[in-house]
Amino acid sequence: MATPSGDEKLDLERVRAEEELKPFEEQLFNILHDLLQPGPIIEAADAAAEINDLFPLNEDDPEAPVDESDPAADPDAFLWSLWGLIIQVMRLVPPQHPGQIRMISFLQALGKIPTRTLDIWGSEQNLWTDFPILRPCLRDHLEYIGEPDPDGISEWINQNSFMARIVGQELLSWDTLIIWMLRDALEDDLPQEQIARDCYISVVSEWITHAGQTIYRQLSDKELSEQQKRVTRGGKLYHGKAGLCAERWEFWKQRVGEISTLVSAELQPIALDAAQRMSEIEELARIAEEMRG
Structure with missing residues (x-):
């Protein structure tokens, strides 16, 4: 498997091909795709603002009922999809690729957006500073390489590089x-x-x-x-x-x-x-x- 180095274009379409993305997930994927590509096409702060704008929380009426059957309108489902997509695309970003740094910059930019309090699984958490649901989502994606195939091993190293940066930058303890x-x-x-x-x-x-x-x-x-x-x-x-x-x-x-x-x-x-x-x-x-x- 050829691994992109430097600032080469990343082939992230595999994530889209392997998952049946819902319309709002397509929007999330496109933002992440543009963030990680050479250039980049979109800067970290702008990507964070776009993700924040898509978040299904009505600031004018925070008590408004949520249609839990619509994942695009459910904060929990939205966050689970966002973090899951981030983990999946980061499995395709080698440690030496600037996309690793860009993703950390994006998460830091999210953390600087004025906070809002959410009830997440029965506990109050701040969006985005607490990165709610990221921890359980990461745990759900700790799929060890298993058989020693080159593609699986590359993805496992890439994911560990991403997780190590999250911990190293103290975004998540x-x-x-x-x-x-x-x-x-x-x-x-x-x-x-x-x-x-x-x-x-x-x-x-x-x-x-x-x-x-x-x-x-x-x-x-x-x-x-x-x-x-x-x-x-x-x-x-x-x-x-x-x-x-x-x-x-x-x-x-x-x-x-x-x-x-x-x-x-x-x-x-x-x-x-x-x-x-x-x-x-x-x-x-x-x-x-x-x-x-």
């Missing part, structure tokens, strides 16, 4: 997502297939590159509930504390170094850079702590 992604890659035996091994280290590299500092700031030895311990338990090779803690970070750093000898030659520098980056993040944090003291 989600310790368990970090743990799930790095646990899969670093806390179990490596698969036999070289292509899958390379995928694991590529995923780790995206997380450390785009979210490493944020992850390190969030390390904590706080006491966890039994449910939190179950959800963030270690993989086969990690026997330390559950949760996002310093012990786990240290294990991940050591494991990245070990894996660097087991991936293909072209991926070895990426693995070593990830391990070096983790050490640099620790050093920067130490210096910052000394300066505060």
